[in-house]
Amino acid sequence: VILRDFVEGFPKESDMYIVTGTVRLAVPEGSTAVLVKNLYLSCDPYMRNCMSNLLGSYIESFKPGSPISGHGVCKVIDSGHPKFKKGDLVWGMTGWEEYSLITAPETLFKIEHTDVPLSYYTGLLGMAGMSAYAGFFKVCSPKKGETVFISAASGAVGQLVGQFAKLTGCYVVGSAGSKEKVDLLKNKFKFDDAFNYKEEPDLNVALKRYFPDGIDIYFENVGGKMLDAVLLNMKVHGRIAACGMISQYNLKQHEGVHNLIQIVVKQIRMEGFLVFGYYSQYPEYLEMVLPQIREGKIAYVEDISEGLESGPAALIGLFSGKNVGKQVVAVARE
Ligand code: NDP
Numbered sequence: 156v157i158l159r160d161f162v163e164g165f166p167k168e169s170d171m172y173i174v175t176g177t178v179r180l181a182v183p184e185g186s187t188a189v190l191v192k193n194l195y196l197s198c199d200p201y202m203r204n205c206m207s208n209l210l211g212s213y214i215e216s217f218k219p220g221s222p223i224s225g226h227g228v229c230k231v232i233d234s235g236h237p238k239f240k241k242g243d244l245v246w247g248m249t250g251w252e253e254y255s256l257i258t259a260p261e262t263l264f265k266i267e268h269t270d271v272p273l274s275y276y277t278g279l280l281g282m283a284g285m286s287a288y289a290g291f292f293k294v295c296s297p298k299k300g301e302t303v304f305i306s307a308a309s310g311a312v313g314q315l316v317g318q319f320a321k322l323t324g325c326y327v328v329g330s331a332g333s334k335e336k337v338d339l340l341k342n343k344f345k346f347d348d349a350f351n352y353k354e355e356p357d358l359n360v361a362l363k364r365y366f367p368d369g370i371d372i373y374f375e376n377v378g379g380k381m382l383d384a385v386l387l388n389m390k391v392h393g394r395i396a397a398c399g400m401i402s403q404y405n406l407k408q409h410e411g412v413h414n415l416i417q418i419v420v421k422q423i424r425m426e427g428f429l430v431f432g433y434y435s436q437y438p439e440y441l442e443m444v445l446p447q448i449r450e451g452k453i454a455y456v457e458d459i460s461e462g463l464e465s466g467p468a469a470l471i472g473l474f475s476g477k478n479v480g481k482q483v484v485a486v487a488r489e
Pocket of ligand 1: 201
């Protein structure tokens with residue numbers, strides 16, 4: 156899947172195209188690279204930033220005319236690296252292609268537990284899961300009985316934050332963009348409550364309805380108008396984990412925040428984080444979450460689109476809320 160050119164505004168399917176060609180299924184002689192077959196690719200909102208010509212960003216832009224990259228679950232076909240051998244399953248940064256030559260394999264995580272679906276390593280057991288874990292537990296230091304609000308709550312990260320919060324003993328409310336998603340939040344992920352933000356004429360009024368005494372923890376996924384309304388509803392000493400602001404990614408000019416003064420008045424701590432800074436804690440996360448999955452304490456919803464050719468539509472679908480749960484592209488099953 157190739158990026159045609161840098162994108163402005165909302166991305167379109169035609170901003171990407173697919174080419175077929177022949178690759179040699181072997182690592183070049185003397186190289187420490189790893190050749191992988193891509194099984195599942197992860198669609199992530201940050202990939203929109205890579206479609207722009209970024210200067211001084213934390214993340215590298217895609218190169219127009221070259222395959223785009225992203226997180227994926229892969230099988231090692233050939234290896235010049237001592238840490239990996241043929242047949243190993245790994246997750247990490249790969250190309251949006253059937254086979255990828257990974258020249259920095261040190262960044263890959265070996266998959267040791269295969270009693271759970273492999274696709275989970277694109278989300279629950281990969282970057283999204285680590286984001287939920289780091290953002291909620293490490294940034295917000297939650298306590299039993301606290302009130303938690305999550306935006307984009309039915310997505311990859313949000314559905315997990317809500318369930319971690321429930322397991323911690325918090326009161327949890329999420330917002331999402333359709334009735335189907337709100338039903339998922341309440342019935343499948345067992346949030347205490349949920350609402351469709353698109354049907355609320357005044358988000359401040361909506362939040363007051365669900366949090367008459369205020370919000371202790373806000374897990375921020377969307378930014379913009381939602382952040383402004385949340386600021387009016389935070390409790391004194393509330394915490395905000397700024398995970399992402401998807402409502403802003405396609406705007407040429409980011410919206411301003413009007414209620415920032417609340418951070419002073421209510422002594423709110425708002426902290427941004429990047430999941431990459433927490434990857435050293437991945438073993439600790441697995442130790443917590445694998446038993447929860449096996450015991451059925453964590454539910455997980457994926458939206459799997461079939462075939463590499465379905466990738467561009469799946470990726471841009473994130474920005475109109477087309478995905479229900481974690482958006483994955485299945486390239487091959489084994
Ligand atoms: P999701 O699975 O939640 O998919 C994105 C969802 O965002 C859509 O389904 C849609 O849901 C919602 N959305 C899209 N556009 C808007 C908009 N304009 N206003 C409000 N909601 C919108 O994605 P992830 O769970 O993977 O990511 C969630 C957030 O976390 C993103 O902001 C992402 O950038 C961030 N993130 C940050 C990381 C970090 O290291 N800091 C790591 C991973 C993710 P709906 O139908 O409900 O509107």
